Amino acid sequence: DGGITQSPKYLFRKEGQNVTLSCEQNLNHDAMYWYRQDPGQGLRLIYYSQIVNDFQKGDIAEGYSVSREKKESFPLTVTSAQKNPTAFYLCASSDRGGSPLHFGNGTRLTVT
Amino acid sequence: GENVEQHPSTLSVQEGDSAVIKCTYSDSASNYFPWYKQELGKGPQLIIDIRSNVGEKKDQRIAVTLNKTAKHFSLHITETQPEDSAVYFCAASMGSGYSTLTFGKGTMLLVSP
DSSP, rough: OEEEEOOOHHHHHHHHOOEEEEEEOOOSSSEEEEEEEEETTTTEEEEEEEEEEEEEEEEEEEHHHHHSSSSSSSSEETTTTOOOOOOEEEEEEEESSSSSSEEEEOOOEEEE | OEEEEEEOOOEEEEETOOOEEEEEOOOOTTOOOEEEEOEEEOOOOOEEETTOOOOEEEETTTEEEETTTTTTEEEEOOOGGGOOEEEEEEEEEEETTOOOOOEOOEEEEEEEE
């Protein structure tokens, strides 16, 4: 079955540590996205990538970094510079910009 | 940039009733309006979408209406069932090229048996 795999489902880190969230897709989609979800805040765009080796900042990119070395993979690193990293992180992909998004089942990150 | 407002934030209905969720958007250039359903602990799933060249679209018990002049669109669910209970998100984008979706803050729909 084609889809998006995010791992792990739950992640715990100490404050001051960087942490990388994995996102892999086998849908052969060109575009991939990272969203952050907080209670009552909806989904906010962190970074997105339309093609390999290229990515753009979204609305809340500060404290995050990404890479897109392969079409299938779009890992997100939450750095120690992110002031409130505890959240539910969703990865998505689409055939191209503007087409429907397919989401993974998310990673819940808790930083203490 | 685009701003999407969604109401209500919570909606409780009895099984069999209809439910309506409304969204407004700010950018008149937006022309693609999807709706997503998110169940607890899962990622959102697309349930229906509409583009600005149509005013209404139906898929079984779900329908979406769009009023481009007023810049608002709505999700209608008829004959609600307990399994419709979830968080619903509306979104808007220019629907092409490098455009990205802007989401509303979500509506928690509770359907009581």
